[in-house]
Amino acid sequence: MTLDVRIGLRLGSLDLRVELTAHPGEVVALLGPNGAGKSTVLRCLGGLAPIDDGRIAIDDVVVDDPADGTFVEPEDRPVGFVFQDYVLFDHLTVLENVAYGMRARGVAKGDSRRRAREWLERFDLADYSMQRPGVLSGGQAQRVALARALATNPRLLLLDEPLAALDAGTRAVVRRDLRQHLATFDGMRLVVTHDPIDAYALADRVVVLEAGRIVQTGTLAEVTAHPRTRYVADLVGVNLVTGDVLDGVLTTSTGARVVIADAVDGPALATIRPHSVLVARGSAAASSARNTWRGTIVDVDRLGERVRLVIDGELPLTAEITAAAFDELNFRPGDDVHASVKATDIEVAPT
Amino acid sequence: MRKQRPQRSRRAALPLPALILAGVAVAFFALPLVGLLWRAPWSNAWTYLTDDAALTALRLSLVTSLCATAISIVFGVPLAWLLARVAFPGRGAVRALCLLSMVLPPVVGGVALFFALGRRGLVGQYLDEWFGITLPFTTAGVVVAQTFVAMPFLVVTVEAALRQLDPRLEEASRTLGASRWYTFRRVTLPAIRPALTAGAVLAWARALGEFGATITFAGNFPGTTQTMPLAVYLSLETNPEEAIVLALVMIAISFAVLVGLRDRWFGSIGRPQQVVA
Numbered sequence: 001m002t003l004d005v006r007i008g009l010r011l012g013s014l015d016l017r018v019e020l021t022a023h024p025g026e027v028v029a030l031l032g033p034n035g036a037g038k039s040t041v042l043r044c045l046g047g048l049a050p051i052d053d054g055r056i057a058i059d060d061v062v063v064d065d066p067a068d069g070t071f072v073e074p075e076d077r078p079v080g081f082v083f084q085d086y087v088l089f090d091h092l093t094v095l096e097n098v099a100y101g102m103r104a105r106g107v108a109k110g111d112s113r114r115r116a117r118e119w120l121e122r123f124d125l126a127d128y129s130m131q132r133p134g135v136l137s138g139g140q141a142q143r144v145a146l147a148r149a150l151a152t153n154p155r156l157l158l159l160d161e162p163l164a165a166l167d168a169g170t171r172a173v174v175r176r177d178l179r180q181h182l183a184t185f186d187g188m189r190l191v192v193t194h195d196p197i198d199a200y201a202l203a204d205r206v207v208v209l210e211a212g213r214i215v216q217t218g219t220l221a222e223v224t225a226h227p228r229t230r231y232v233a234d235l236v237g238v239n240l241v242t243g244d245v246l247d248g249v250l251t252t253s254t255g256a257r258v259v260i261a262d263a264v265d266g267p268a269l270a271t272i273r274p275h276s277v278l279v280a281r282g283s284a285a286a287s288s289a290r291n292t293w294r295g296t297i298v299d300v301d302r303l304g305e306r307v308r309l310v311i312d313g314e315l316p317l318t319a320e321i322t323a324a325a326f327d328e329l330n331f332r333p334g335d336d337v338h339a340s341v342k343a344t345d346i347e348v349a350p351t
Numbered sequence: 352m353r354k355q356r357p358q359r360s361r362r363a364a365l366p367l368p369a370l371i372l373a374g375v376a377v378a379f380f381a382l383p384l385v386g387l388l389w390r391a392p393w394s395n396a397w398t399y400l401t402d403d404a405a406l407t408a409l410r411l412s413l414v415t416s417l418c419a420t421a422i423s424i425v426f427g428v429p430l431a432w433l434l435a436r437v438a439f440p441g442r443g444a445v446r447a448l449c450l451l452s453m454v455l456p457p458v459v460g461g462v463a464l465f466f467a468l469g470r471r472g473l474v475g476q477y478l479d480e481w482f483g484i485t486l487p488f489t490t491a492g493v494v495v496a497q498t499f500v501a502m503p504f505l506v507v508t509v510e511a512a513l514r515q516l517d518p519r520l521e522e523a524s525r526t527l528g529a530s531r532w533y534t535f536r537r538v539t540l541p542a543i544r545p546a547l548t549a550g551a552v553l554a555w556a557r558a559l560g561e562f563g564a565t566i567t568f569a570g571n572f573p574g575t576t577q578t579m580p581l582a583v584y585l586s587l588e589t590n591p592e593e594a595i596v597l598a599l600v601m602i603a604i605s606f607a608v609l610v611g612l613r614d615r616w617f618g619s620i621g622r623p624q625q626v627v628a
Contacts, residue, residue: 046526074525081526087519091541104529104537152528 003156003188006054007044016040016212022156027182027189029203029220031196031236036209038192039084042158045190046081047074059155075104080149080157085165086141088133094144095120095129101152119147123181138166139174146181157182159191163198172350175201196220196236197269197349208232225310225318226301233303239272239317242351250348256315259290261343269351276345277319279309280338281329289340293317297335300326307331311339387599392592399596407574408582409600415490415578416558419497420505423554427505428547432535434506435513453503460499461567468495468568492569493576497558504557508550512543552612556605 003022010016016037022028030038043049045056047063050071056064058079063072089097098119102112120126123143133141142162149157162178163171179201182189191202199206200220208216208223208231216228220236227237243252245268250258258270278289295313302308307326309319317339331337392399399405434446452460468475468486478484486492520542524534540547562580569576571585579601587594 046522048522048526073530074522075528075530077526079526081523083519083523087517087523089520089523089538100524100529100537101527104524104527104533148527 002059003045003190004055004057004060005041005045007041007051007056008053009040009044009049009051011040011049014040014212016044018209018212018214020207020214020217022188022190024155024188025186026205027191027203029199029206030190030192030209031194031199031206032209033194033231033235035211037212038194038209039160041209042081042160042190042192045156046079046158047072047077048081078153078155080152080154082142082145082149082157082159082162084161086133086145088136088141088144088148090133092132093130094125094133094136097133097144098147098151101148105152116147116151119151120144123147137170139170139177142166142174142178143181146178150185155187157185157187157189159189161192161194163193163195176351178202194235196224196238197240197271199236200240200269201351206236208236225299227303227308230303233274233306233308233320237274237308237318237320239274239277241270241272241315243268243270245348252315254314256293258315258346259343260346260348262348264348264350267351269349271347271349272317272341273345274308274318274320275306276341277317278340279311279319279321279329279331280340281335287340288342290343291346292338292340295337295339297331297333297337300331300333309337311337313339315339384602387595387602391595391599395592396596399593400600402593404573405582405593405597405600408577408579408597411490411493411574411577412559412579415493415497416501416555416561418494419501419558419561420551420555422494422498423502423505423558424547424551427502427550427554428509430502431506431509431513432539435510449506450503452500453507457500457561457563457565458567461496461564464496464499464564464568468492487568488570488572488576490569490575493565493578496564496568497561500561500564501554501558504553505547505550508546508553509543512546513539516542548612552608556608559601559605 002024003020005018005020007016007018014035014037018037018041020028030041032038040049044051044064045058051064051066053066054064055062055067058077061072062070063077064070089100092100095113095116099112099116102115103109107115117126117129120129123146125140125143125147128136128140128144133144136144142165163175166174175198182202191198193199193202203220205217206220206223207214208229210229210231216223216232220240223232224237224240227233241250241252241258243250243256243258245260245265247265248260250260250268250270252258260270278287293313293315295311295315295317297309298312299310300307301310302323305323306320307323309321309331311317311319319339430449434442434449465472465487467473468478470476470479470485470487475486478486486495516539520538521534524538525531529537560580561578562584565576565578566581571577571581573582577585579597583594583597583601586597
């Protein structure tokens with residue numbers, strides 16, 4: 001009972017070669033830059049883009065295999081698809097949107113409406129059932145799209161950039177809601193995103209896609225600690241620190257204190273980019289950096305002209321410095337260092 | 352002083368020459384109507400209107416133009432869909448062929464129809480031989496001629512709307528378990544409804560006004576093929592006063608439909624960019 005995918009597809013300038021698997025109950029995030037082929041992978045799974053070669057099996061049922069001519073139409077696949085900016089049907093009410101899939105599958109009108117109403121209640125949208133989708137906020141539209149997809153009872157749920165259409169202010173709240181709603185679904189879930197924070201909040205495992213190829217898979221912590229390519233290092237290889245904010249200080253579960261500039265009290269997720277981390281031997285000289293933590297270098301990763309230092313200590317961190325600085329300071333695993341970060345270099349999002 | 356300034360600059364933003372040219376254009380469209388109203392024999396109007404010949408022509412025009420519109424919808428929507436969505440070799444040529452009658456002189460279209468569907472025509476001879484169907488000089492022939500010139504208006508309008516439609520709406524429908532046909536009925540058709548209405552009105556107006564192809568292919572027989580435009584043209588020679596009254600009736604019908612539809616369908620939806628003609 002798994003998702004087993006091997007995709008070969010040429011589409012314009014994109015040459016997609018992807019193999020991946022997912023298990024029930026698992027949320028996999030497909031991360032990558034624009035044009036990497038993330039959305040195309042979802043389209044292949046949903047039956048919206050036939051593959052050139054390879055094989056796609058959902059729950060041991062082959063839905064696409066060009067070798068023996070198998071192709072299951074989108075409507076016959078056990079797949080729910082949540083599109084980027086949701087693509088709700090404007091000419092139908094919210095209730096009819098959610099009932100649409102059941103109606104299309106032949107469920108009687110009254111029955112489908114009753115079940116759609118239950119879905120809307122579960123998603124806290126009952127008040128909007130008779131409204132048109134046009135009046136909904138981004139977060140509400142996303143919940144309708146999710147309810148509409150889940151109402152068809154899929155085994156595999158595909159979400160294409162579910163948070164990209166939202167403004168920064170509502171993103172955190174919607175992300176938390178989405179995480180809760182995804183948790184109630186026991187099938188396989190695949191989320192396409194370009195934002196590591198989304199991946200961190202929603203997924204158990206990340207698959208990083210670049211120019212049609214998978215460059216790295218693993219838990220986000222693994223990928224963050226040892227990014228294998230420049231892109232992964234820049235985008236995914238960030239330090240994510242969770243904790244509670246009080247009076248401009250975020251305190252982690254292990255008791256480390258992080259001074260931040262944007263003080264929003266409550267649980268929060270801080271992002272510290274490795275190149276913002278200053279590493280010094282011995283005690284740090286007085287500087288404008290508001291944060292300094294002691295630690296020990298446990299690992300060194302050379303990535304072209306940059307070197308990533310994995311530092312364990314009061315606050316485990318990955319720092320990135322130039323190869324020249326690395327050679328000059330002669331850092332080695334086991335060295336005691338001070339890592340410091342300016343409060344203004346730390347991005348904070350409430351969770 | 353300050354409050355007046357934006358108003359003044361807004362007025363200055365409308366260039367005077369453009370304003371004058373636009374005014375001339377409005378006059379150009381209004382004057383013929385005024386001319387008709389000026390020469391209309393108001394005292395005898397009712398007599399001409401209730402004249403049997405006039406009523407027959409009017410009824411024939413309405414029936415044939417509505418039939419032509421219905422046929423245009425039934426065949427034109429699938430054609431528009433084919434042109435908009437299916438990339439096949441020679442699509443451009445097929446589109447040009449199907450829209451040719453929009454730019455063709457209608458008389459030429461009528462001649463072409465005659466050699467294709469006439470009793471001795473390419474297809475017409477078999478229609479006659481096998482099914483005993485003759486189209487020329489019949490009411491059915493009028494409908495064929497009207498459909499020939501009217502359908503392209505519906506096709507271009509609906510095709511433009513289909514091209515503008517977000518294809519993901521249809522994809523979303525498919526992933527929710529809807530077949531292609533269910534998707535077309537429940538998602539595509541409602542989404543293009545304003546354009547379909549606009550296209551149908553344009554096609555209907557074109558069919559109602561059709562003259563050249565009709566008189567060439569179907570002739571001018573009162574009661575069977577003499578539609579309003581034919582009646583107006585012929586009475587212009589015999590009885591100009593009647594021609595004016597009939598012309599005013601046609602203008603009134605067309606004007607009423609355009610105004611009525613605008614408010615009911617185009618107005619409420621308010622997407623003028625879909626009304627492409």
